[in-house]
Amino acid sequence: MLRKNLLIVLTIVAVLLKTHAPAWACAVCFGGEGDSTIEGYNASVLFLMATPYLVLGSIVGALFFTYRRALKKRALAEAAEAGVQLAWNQEDSGR
Amino acid sequence: MAKDSTARKLPETPLIEAVRRRAFGGGNPPVRPNMPIGSNAWLGVLMFLGAEAMFFAGLIGAFLVFRVGSAVWPPPFQPRLPLGVTGVNTIILLASAVTVRLALGRTQRGDTSRSVFWLSTTALLGALFLLIQGYEWLQLIHFGLTVSSSVYGGLFYTIIGFHALHVFGALLWLAVVWVKTRRGGFTKQSHVGLQVCAMYWIFVVALWPVLYGLVYLY
Numbered sequence: 001m002l003r004k005n006l007l008i009v010l011t012i013v014a015v016l017l018k019t020h021a022p023a024w025a026c027a028v029c030f031g032g033e034g035d036s037t038i039e040g041y042n043a044s045v046l047f048l049m050a051t052p053y054l055v056l057g058s059i060v061g062a063l064f065f066t067y068r069r070a071l072k073k074r075a076l077a078e079a080a081e082a083g084v085q086l087a088w089n090q091e092d093s094g095r
Numbered sequence: 096m097a098k099d100s101t102a103r104k105l106p107e108t109p110l111i112e113a114v115r116r117r118a119f120g121g122g123n124p125p126v127r128p129n130m131p132i133g134s135n136a137w138l139g140v141l142m143f144l145g146a147e148a149m150f151f152a153g154l155i156g157a158f159l160v161f162r163v164g165s166a167v168w169p170p171p172f173q174p175r176l177p178l179g180v181t182g183v184n185t186i187i188l189l190a191s192a193v194t195v196r197l198a199l200g201r202t203q204r205g206d207t208s209r210s211v212f213w214l215s216t217t218a219l220l221g222a223l224f225l226l227i228q229g230y231e232w233l234q235l236i237h238f239g240l241t242v243s244s245s246v247y248g249g250l251f252y253t254i255i256g257f258h259a260l261h262v263f264g265a266l267l268w269l270a271v272v273w274v275k276t277r278r279g280g281f282t283k284q285s286h287v288g289l290q291v292c293a294m295y296w297i298f299v300v301a302l303w304p305v306l307y308g309l310v311y312l313y
Contacts, residue, residue, distance in 0.1 A: 040164025051152040070132040
């Protein structure tokens, strides 16, 4: 049954492909090589292909630099705290 | 792992508690929590700006199809765009990015009054940019460049119009931040609202030279 249905579908597809010539054409295949319209599409496609990488790269870059800045900030805070601890003594504690 | 669980199960005898009190002044020794590298608002706005960049990339992509695909640009019988006035307008908008950064810097130093001054300057520069652009649009419409006059007009008003809409939105946000700063809502330690607003403003400003170069100069 399955083979019979498959055969019918394949026959229909083959007949359609054979008889309906315009269906072969790609909907956006127009203009020849060097045509300005094609160049326009190519420029746009290349730009849109590159953009996600640029955007994601910028986000990753922002995260990286912020992380490094946070690390430096933390190191500074810890150094300041260590200074305070070194200055601490029993008399200053009031206990 | 096994060591940790054993350590946690140690009985709290009075002797241990007494030693701890003597050594640390009572209670458990202080534990420093991991400091976050940025706020959630900052991360959210960063993602939002990524989406905004993709939106404008779509508009630029559409522009490139027609611009690169046209042998003659601008199309015949269409008015030319005013380069000089828009160039001055570009400088005005770029200056506003400097002033908003100064406002953020002043808040980070705890100088709220100077921050309010720089925020006011930013808002004025942004409003001036929009006014000049509005005047420019009126002139262009008067000369026959409308949304429906050609692909050129349609692309111009869509791209530049969406940018102007973003500047207007950023201006409204800046007004809210200005009011909050004036009321002392941002301090040296806590100013994430101002920080994300400045981020958005700088994004909108940084976008403009790209659009100016593409739509006006290319």
